[in-house]
Amino acid sequence: MADHLSRLENSNIKELDEVEINDSFSEEQFFAISDLEVPWFADIANFLAANIIPKGLTHQQKKRFINDVKNYFWDDPFLFRRCENQVIRRCVTRSETSKILEHCHSGPTGGHYSGTKTAHKILESGFYWPSLFKDANRYITSCDKFQRTGNISKRDKMPQNYMLLCEIFDVWGIDFMGPFPSSVENKYILVAVD
Known part of the structure; x- marks a missing residue:
């Protein structure tokens, strides 16, 4: 494919031949990209993806790091954490x-x-x-x-209505239904509400 594309005829080829390519840089230094953010979980992702332990850790820090990494898993392109309540959340x-x-x-x-x-x-x-x-x-x-x-203060609360207090049997009701087809020799239903 590349050979075929290079052999295509281009009507503007004469104009391109006359323009020279400028190989010089205006600045001799390259600056680092400052907007590139390294995520907080970079070491964890590197360990899970490529089994790379961060450098400069003591023996105890390595043990703690490996113990903490057990709660994480990498599913490209995201890192997930299994929290204490066994819920999986995305980092x-x-x-x-x-x-x-x-x-x-x-x-x-x-x-x-x-x-x-x-x-x-x-x-x-x-x-x-x-x-x-x-x-x-x-x-x-x-x-x-x-x-x-x-x-929220007292003025934001809704006013509460007092409940009506009744003595026993002041408000009561009885409902009697039946006869129904026999169910364990029972034919009627009596409901009493106080």
């Missing part, structure tokens, strides 16, 4: 957390609840990251609507 990167927090707190089904309740909604949605509860509490402190709402 998310730092860049995804802000959108998840916004949706579970301020979204149409959010409700502007407290940090703990927002964190539980995130867990119910099937997401996980290690600093979930801290991030949820930090997020609600920056939510203007939540801060203005505050706690």
Whole structure:
């Protein structure tokens, strides 16, 4: 295929031959990509995918790392964690957390609840990251609507109506039905309500 494509006739070939390719770089240095985020679970994913243990760990840290990795499994392209209640949740990167927090707190089904309740909604949605509860509490402190709402006071509560108290047999009823076809020699039903 490549040989065939290279032999196709191009009417603009003469114009391309006249343009020289500039091989010089305007900058002599290459800069590292700063926007590339390394997820918090990179070491875990590397261990599960390629059996690579992070360098620089002591013997105890290696044992703890291997013990912690038992709760995770890799299903390309996602990493999942089996939590204490045996529910499987997807591990998310730092860049995804802000959108998840916004949706579970301020979204149409959010409700502007407290940090703990927002964190539980995130867990119910099937997401996980290690600093979930801290991030949820930090997020609600920056939510203007939540801060203005505050706690429910007595003036927000609905008025309660008093129950009507009755003496025994003040309100009672009896219902008598039958005869029905015999069922274990019983033909009638008597219901008494106090």
